[in-house]
Amino acid sequence: MNRLQLKWLSLLIVSTSVFLAVIDIFIVNVALPSIRQGVQGSESDMQLIIALYLLGYAAFLITGGRLGDHYGRKRVFIVSMLVFTFSSLLCGMAQTAWQLNAARFIQGTSAAFMIPQGISYIHILFPEHKERIKALGIYGSIAGAASVIGQFLGGLLPDVHWMVEGWRLLFLINLPLGLAAAALAGRYLQDTTQHREGRFDVSGVALLTVALFALVYPLIRGRELGWPLWSILSLAGAVAVLLLFGYDQQRKLAAQQNPLINIRLFSYKDFNIGLCAVLFYFMVQDSYFLINAIFMQTGLGYSSSETGILFVFQGVGYVVASLLSIPLVKRYGKRVLQGGVLIMIVSLLMHLVFFRTASMPKAVLLATLFFYGTGCGSVLPSLLTMALKSIPVHFAGAASGTFSTFQQTAVALGIGVTGGIFFSLLGDAPSPAVYMNAYQVATAVNIGFLVLVSIFLYILPEGQQAITEMAIH
Structure with a gap:
């Protein structure tokens, strides 16, 4: 294998980290009702399945990057990939909600250690600017594809019963890919220089x-x-x-x-405004999937597979818009993001109108979900660049890590706040009318959060060109 082939193979190897990390966020969203039945969990247990993964990711993300500098990125990548794979096995074998949630926290923590190594390797493997942009594009496309595949498999696998309960396959499918990635990394990834100066915080x-x-x-x-x-x-x-x-x-x-965090970052007013926009946007991000997946299946009576297919259209809308929005942001700046938030608000209003009965024409539901996805895809890829655009270059790494930590924490908060409102309104024995009321109130809360996002984007100055090349969710 020549040097050029080895470089692109290494990119695919390290991209397995973002593929697995992202797919394990989205794959559980649609399948929550099936998982709850499988482990006899409560409503809050289902919220924790998402939240604990994200909290593990948020708490250790910055540390994960520094650990790669300290011990070498190859070693940290392989170990964290193996831990992620083992924790996936624990998730698939869990008999109780407590066991599942403990394993999910380990999953999220190991993801926090393997993701920074993949991003660092891209900068090492592709020092030339144009090649790096291409590599980051491939890496981002893999992350986007993982979100769509995760939603599809999250709906399909719970209805598949092959040797084990279908919901367990959601986690067990990580095993072959994780083991293969660790083995290939051991053989083909080049090691990196270790920098042992300084202590971990x-x-x-x-x-x-x-x-x-x-x-x-x-x-x-x-x-x-x-x-x-x-x-x-x-x-x-x-x-x-x-x-x-x-x-x-x-x-x-x-x-x-x-x-751990350089607090000088918070002396930049634009950064603080950007983080406020990030907070309320990501509080909507996964709480949307939580309440819609449960409402569609338990409230409207769609099967897990039907719900997964519906959500795929949302993911396709996201991928299409994200590819189109990045060049548009270079030309029109934050107006693209403001337009995306407006699309999301209008789409959620359409959700309130159309998501009332399972007899609603599928074409209307698919169009509504696709429309919502295009709004997300217009905002998410460039939200990081908007938040960091006034930060000096020497603060770029610290600011990006702080942003990612804040982002994952905001998602977990959204699960707790919007999800909590939804479940509290359901009560113990919800009727279809109660489901509808809970869904409408929770969706209205998310609309309110998006209105706040639009306000913070409005007061955020246009400023200079962003220092970051790309954001990966």
Whole structure:
């Protein structure tokens, strides 16, 4: 194998990390009713299946990048890929909701360690700018394809019963790809120089992890238990720990101790406005799939396979719009994102009108979902560049890691807030009318979040050209 072939093979190997990480976000969304039945879980257990994966990812993403610098990216990539594969096996073998959620947290944590290695390898393998842009495009296309494939398989596999319950295949299909990726990485990936200067901010990681759990877990579990005292204390404690985390990071920065997050980033007004837009956008991102997947299957009576096929059209709309939006953003700036948010708002209003009965013509549902996907695809690929456009180049890596941590945390918050509203309105024995009311209220909440996104995008200055080449979800 010549050097050129080896380079592109290495790109495909490291791209398995984003493929597996993204597919395991989307594959569970459609299948939640089947998973709940399989492990005899509660409503909050289903929210945690998504949220714990994202919290593990958010808490350790920045650390994952630094670990690759410290021990070598090849070693960290292989180990984290094997851990991700093993945790997928644990998910597929889980007998209780507790076991499944514990394994999902390990999955998310291992994803946080393998994703940064893949992105770093692209910069190493493709030092020339034009080749790097092409490589990043392939990497991003694989991530986009994973979201569509995940939604399709999430609907299809629960209806397949081959040796094990269908929902278990959602996680077991990771095994052959994960093992193959680790084996190929061991043979073909070049190792990278290790940089062992500086210490890991272990206390910073611990504080951030505790704060995220103390914030999200009671939002999800507290509602189901009637908001006991511990849940209120946990939320108050989360605020206290976040303040302590901020002080800890500031102190370490002043002492030049390499903190987890460089808080100087928050002195840039545009960055703070961009993060506010990110917060409310991503609170809608996965809560949309949560409430629609459950409403379609349990409320309207669609099968898992039918729901998966419907969501594929949303994914296709996303992929098409994302490819078209990137060059448009270069020409028209944030107006493309504002238009995308408007499309999402109009589409959600269409959801409220059309998603009322299973007898609604499929063509109308497919068009509505495709329309919503085009709105997402117009916003998501360039949201990172809008948030970071005023950040100096030497802060680019720290800002990108902070953005990704904030993004995944926001998704988990959306699952807790919008999902919590939806489930609290359902009650114990929901009728079709109750399902409809809960769906409409939760969707209205998401519309409100998108209105806030549009406001923050409006007040965000156009500024200079973004420093980042591409964002990967």
